[in-house]
Amino acid sequence: MSKTTATTTITTNSDQVPFFQVRRKLYNIIVRGFLRLTTLVTVGLLIFMIGYILINGLKHLTIPMLTTQSSYIEDTIGIFPNIMNTLYMILISMLIALPLGIGAAVYLNEYATNRRLVTTIEFAAETLTGIPSIVFGLVGMLVFIHLFGLKQGVLAGSLTLVMIILPTIIRTTQESLKSIPDDYRHGSLALGSGKWHMVRTVVLPSAMDGIVTGSILAIGRIVGESAALLFTAGFGLRLNSLFKSLQRSSASLTVALYVYVSERGEMEAGFAIAALLMLITLLLNFAATYFGNKLKKR
Amino acid sequence: MIINVQKLNLWYADNHALKDISMDVPRNQITALIGPSGCGKSTFLKTLNRMQDLNPIVRIEGEVWYNGNNIYDPKMDVTDLRKHIGMVFQKANPFPMSIYDNIAYGPRTHGIRARAKLDAIVEKALKDAAIWDEVKDRLRKPALSLSGGQQQRLCIARALAVEPDILLMDEATSALDPISTGRIEELVTQLKKKYTVIMVTHNMQQAVRISDQCAFFLLGELIEYSDTSTLFSTPTDKRTEDYITGRFG
Ligand SMILES: Nc1ncnc2c1ncn2[C@@H]1O[C@H](COP(=O)(O)OP(=O)(O)OP(=O)(O)O)[C@@H](O)[C@H]1O
């Protein structure tokens, strides 16, 4: 009995709704459905990627593999040298790029008075980020190896990486410098600080979160870079001390992945390295988001 | 006279914001600057410690004598000048550091490192600014955790910690509740024993309550300048009279 009543009510209602409203409703439902589908596909792809690599990779990522180097005699594969090479390159390129990048950002934001020059440099840095990294590799090889006479190795590779990450560091530092209110600067100067004292004691400490975020992003790029290192850091798979590696062919994790898979057909090693890279990238992304949020809260 | 301004003119690009200002500021007194919004009070105040140097579009002509030196002399040491002429901004601007570090910032800038000495300076400055009792148990807490009124007094303390000769205050109480305002007025009255205070205020009652001298600005000109009681009881200029009786502005 009550069921009939309900049906009747609904029929009466839809009779009163004008046609265009129904059409709009339908339209909304279709659009929303489509958007939902695109999100689903994107998230699905992402989860598939991560899952596929972790499932196929993690099982081969053994402790011996992480802690030894490859041996032809024992026919084992170890990626310890490549982990170290990647760390060496992070260390050296950050040591060079951080002071340069922070210095440039501070100069552009705090000292430079020529607006035209500043925007030109900002534009150049922006453009630099869009250049394919294999081009950086080519330039790095021509400049650092052919012109300066370095050997293929961690040093030439790191110098090339510096060119790649410098714009990122400059931009993130600059962005956080811009977010610092002038009140702080004026407050410091009004107490009789010199300009550099003001920058060092008030501006830079406030920009710290941004600098940290930029550094994490830069480290992410270093870890993920391969093309630029093929020409410059080389394919060497042997373990070297930091000092010796500078001028000796040294494959990073990414380059080692390439070597093992495409030159030796070692798919298992390839997946293991891919899984390791994936884990590092996820970790760095979480860290960057964490510091980025902290920055935004200010 | 601690400050002597002579024929001071200032332009923001083409905008002639200060016109031929000449005035003497007496030592150990409170001088108030009043006038309608946009008349140039803040602009004038910022010429006295050369904060206008930070604005590239500003052009200044004329002289400001402080203790026998023209502060616009190219040989003037601007950081040293600002150490002697402190400033409290309209909007409280504590640094994002602890309360202690805010107050110690100036002394440290000028080379004081010894812990005991800094402790003493911080305590004295906070006491002088009438905020010691409220913060003495949380000197290590961030200054930004204080209320607006407390932040403003903290900024006053921060300025006092470098022991300036002159304190410039730009509407230091405009954002505060009556109680905080009262405390700061009381504080400023105390300060004149040791310091010379030049303050911008929108509040004419405040000017009457605490200032000794009063200067009325209008459209970049100094219309009238005399001791406060005279200016408010028997103004000589019609425009001053109109302003203080509330007929415009
Ligand atoms: N940074 C600036 N750049 C350009 N023009 C400025 C700048 N600061 C102030 N002016 C102009 O100078 C004139 C005086 O401004 P000023 O801030 O000194 O006024 P004020 O008396 O302090 O006003 P208020 O009571 O509103 O604070 C105004 O016409 C203003 O537009």
Ligand SMILES: [Mg+2]
């Ligand atoms: Mg003002």
